Amino acid sequence: MDEKSLLEAALFSAGGPVSEQQLKGLLSRSSTYINSLVEKLMEEYRQRGSPIEVVRLEGKYSMQLKPEYAERVMALSPGELKPPVLRTLSVIAYYQPIQQSDLVEVRGQAAYEHVALLLEKGLIQKKRAGRSYELTTTDKFCDYFGLSRGDVESIKAQIKNKAKLKKESLSRWLESKVPDMDAFDAVRKLMPVGKR
Structure with missing residues (x-):
């Protein structure tokens, strides 16, 4: 052989x-x-x-x-995520590490189900942080969205660059063109007042 x-x-x-x-x-x-x-x-x-x-x-x-192909065929992937779950993932990716309690405050009680699904798919990880959990993305998240792995700041920078190149919000990029006019509201709510 x-x-x-x-x-x-x-x-x-x-x-x-x-x-x-x-x-x-x-x-x-x-x-x-x-x-x-x-x-x-x-x-x-x-x-x-x-x-x-x-x-x-x-x-x-x-x-x-290659990333340019991954974006186009993602919808055919058996592991396709629904828009609400992707919006939750976009908040986690952009604000990682994020407390699960903060995520639930912004995304509502459905975030618990979303987190469970994202954990099952291996796209995020959580670890105990006080009375809540700290959520971050995983290497599988990077692979799934065609990002090179690295530290959290590197991943955030790549996400921002991809969203800018496509002239889309972060969540629109993550959703791979799933139409949703206010998909990024959850992230805006988490932003400090001076940066809105």
Whole structure:
């Protein structure tokens, strides 16, 4: 069996980032060899002009749709999120880390269900913070929306840039063109008075 093809199959079937260690274990080869195979695979996808790309993220490798394709086909994804859930996600993404109690105050009691669904899909994570929980987005959120991973400020900056490039509000970008005139009201309510 061709080792490059096996590596490609591993990246495809993983459905997320795969560590160099995992690939070394799969092929019983050195880091240098693994890196050279991945580089060849990356170049093949680039030369094909494929909508799929192989990327290196924080020492891991991932096969993913290029962002410009991901945005267009998101509606066909079996994991499509409904507009109210996406609006809740937009508040979490923009204001992370955000207290769940603050989120509920802005989005209403339905936010509890939205948080449960977003946790189930792995798009957010929560940790105990006093009498509430602190909510943040995950690496899967970045993968889902075609963002490169990084610290919270980096993710927020990428979201703002994507929304500006598309001349849309953050929630309209997250909703992938789902029409909703006041989708961003929840975020505006959370903004400090001087920044409105």
